[in-house]
Amino acid sequence: MRDNSSLDERILKSALQEFGTKGYNLSSTNTIAADAQVSKGLIFKKYKSKAELFYTIYQNELNRFLDEYRHFQKRGSKDVFEQIVDIIIWKGTYTQKNPEAANVLLEGIANPPSLIRNRLQESLVVLREMSISSLFSQINRENLRDDISREMFEKTLNLAIAGLQATYVNKNVTYETLNSVKNESIEFLKIIIRGMEK
Template structure:
């Protein structure tokens, strides 16, 4: 009997937490961190602020929980759908298409992803960097596997090619964050469109003709 009561309580807690996160993902996906409001999350999710604070320490904690959910869900989806062909440009195109397809089905996550990748709250940058690590590791391993199937230029080692990729990734994101300040969903679309053009150029620079 007691076990059944505990299970029902845990189920209720899980549903309530899910309800809060769903409302928060929508709010953080539509607005920047500073503009997002716990009052709106409370109102739209039909949850009292007291209940929100029961499950999450503060706005920072709730935001980081949304970031974690976004990253882990995206990586899980990419791993599930991944299917390398051995053709670099084709595999890169598929990777970007999978990202786009994921966010088509998770529109609130699109705005949030763009927000914490390109315009993260300064006081949460360290925590966000740690939460991003799962995606960063996935991207590095995927790129390395793609590179293993291509003929690199004689003067370029696999380690150097990986270093080049990481430098490109960081500099591209930094450049984009400094030069685009529109709506987060539109920022994501612009970011992905430019990646589609630039990533093939990256490969042409390190592979043999």
């Protein structure tokens, strides 16, 4: 039993590395088998297809991501703007620490393999529930201009958040750097909101 467990671990570790660095289409089960020191036939016996192996990796990494996110959320702040920036920082840090896992999750969401597309899209429901957009309802909208619809409000905030992520969250930025711009980021979001007020 222990041998099977270590065998599975080797296959999954090699598959995560391969899918996470090359993407699904360019990944090779031959490379995964060689790296895990198993036969390609054994991989297909356990996982039926390359798509099923990718699905297993995706589900494992999604579950790990969700567990860590829920743990992070338990210590969250009360202020909605601080929560938004904390999530941006947390996601950036998570991606930095787990680049292969982040790449697999991104591909599963943005460009899922066609054989498992429907199954992967089921996970989007869970991810939407924990998205930053779910916090927008906590922002006071009483003073918004009449010409700002709910859709425009949320689109503007999403663009502002994407701008913060593009500016501050990249592979060369440390957690300390991200934390140092936290107050600046919160103020930026508040300025965006004030620009939509009467």
